[in-house]
Amino acid sequence: MLYYFYEMNHAALAPWRAVADAGLNFWRNPANPLSGTQLGRSCAASIEMFERTTRRYGKPEFGITDTIVDDDLIAIEEQIALTKPFCKLLNFKKLIEGKQRPQHKLLIVAPMSGHYSTLLRGTVEAMLPHYDVSITDWVDARTVPALEGTFDLDDYVDYVAYFLRHLGPDTSVMAVCQPSVPVMAAVSLMNAAKDPCAPKTMILMGGPIDTRRNPTAVNNLAQEKGSDWFRNNVIMKVPAPHAGMMRDVYPGFLQLGGFMTMNLDRHLDAHRELFWHLVEGDGDSAEKHREFYDEYMSVMDLTAEFYLQTVEKVFVNHDLPKGTLTHRNALVDPSKITQTALMTIEGERDDISGVGQTQAAQDLCTNLAKDKKLHHLQQGVGHYGVFNGSRFRKEIVPRIVEFVNKNAHDRTASKPAAGGRAKTA
Known part of the structure; x- marks a missing residue:
């Protein structure tokens, strides 16, 4: 059922994400006289943090030309x-x-x-x-x-x-x-x-x-838990409307959760730094963060x-x-x-x-x-x-x-x- 709740959560957040997109366009619009102020950058930074933490990250491109x-x-x-x-x-x-x-x-x-x-x-x-x-x-x-x-x-x-x-x-x-x-x-x-x-x-x-x-x-975790524990606790069926519906998988969002919790303090610090980079207008540092986490947060399911x-x-x-x-x-x-x-x-x-x-x-x-x-x-x-x-x-x-x-x-x-x-x- 966890996979179904995960999908329902994304669906429930869709309207709020639409509002966030509109808000981000407003606060970053060059025609808005407040966009270059401390207030404007703070509002835009807050909205972007919400957008990034609720987004479903798609498969990245190699982009090697x-x-x-x-x-x-x-x-x-x-x-x-x-x-x-x-x-x-x-x-x-x-x-x-x-x-x-x-x-x-x-x-x-x-x-x-x-x-x-x-x-x-x-x-x-x-x-x-x-x-x-x-x-x-x-x-x-x-x-x-x-x-x-x-x-x-x-x-x-x-x-x-x-x-x-x-x-x-x-x-x-x-x-x-x-x-x-x-x-x-x-x-x-x-x-x-x-x-x-x-x-x-x-x-x-x-x-x-x-x-x-x-x-x-x-x-050590694998050795202590054994394969039966993983079979009973992390294997789920793909919900509709995905093409692989009813296939038994190890969901990518669970793997990502495991990756994040291994170094949770480091990830929290990185996102806190992103917020302040956006507020201060430090575009280069913010872009490096975006590039890394756009890749890191993109996950796939395993059979x-x-x-x-x-x-x-x-x-x-x-x-x-x-x-x-x-x-x-x-x-x-x-x-x-x-x-x-x-x-x-x-x-x-x-x-x-x-x-x-x-x-x-x-x-x-x-x-x-x-x-x-x-x-x-x-x-x-x-x-x-x-x-x-x-x-x-x-x-x-x-x-x-x-x-x-x-x-x-x-x-x-x-x-x-x-x-x-x-x-x-």
Whole structure:
């Protein structure tokens, strides 16, 4: 019933939002002599705060129009390369005149954890100068009709393998946070099958490979509650009039509530600062706040079966590090990874995936040669800084590019090094 109350609340606030829009236009109208006064700015700031806290934030756009390759400004065209019921494969095509050497392809697998793939806009922008970039654009489950069937962890692994085969042999894959486990499963299965489209390199960033290492508050919550608690308390049916009505989902607004309460004081302070920036007429600071929270507050629903399986297999049972993870009744064995080079990246201050959780992937790839392994611990960054921000661009991206380029062009097979540990950057 909570989902229905959530929808009713939005409907009940619609008239008040219309009044707020009219009020905002009045107090910000240049023709209004009071718009530039302290009174005018205070009224406009109050109305905007009401509008922002009651708004339903839609899916943001990537909005990437160009990049720089070899000191040349290159136009970018966002294209839908593939469409499946629960995901679209987006490609950022470089509009280059004349014949150019094709770039190595990079598939970025965005997290399916409540936010849209546009959360990785900075990641895409940083990798575009170096590679032909594609990204998984997961679909809001409430918009997928129930007739399309279910989507679980096995389907997630299938989607990753399907996209890799579509992109072809000269491809690397990057998993940001949540998809680290299904991506590693897909790569393990493709290596075991000697699939020619198995990626050249796999980059796992801030992912929950083994949450028994340095567990965080998120990990402890899942461990304490268990999957049955989540099934009974956070799974709801999509109400009308959404296309996915009657589908069982984990609602995005619940996930957002969890994100907000983890750092509630910080978010309250940020909104208080926004109010005073608006009152003082500090447009630049206010715009930075708007850009961040327009993205942060945009959330999507997840299918119940995918969410519950992730909780159970990744956070409660630890199936992958224990060697019990299966995909459609076939055992997932990371020791079969021998051709795909592995790079793991963690943030020193990560409070979502603790230090050591992603590095655990290195220990699971027991038959991967030492020179095909690399671990990087980035000092001074939290979870978000692992894949975005200034330190990501200046310190992490160069190491990724160096590692990928080395292994993307290495056509020679390395000798296995059983139990070999990764080099540490």
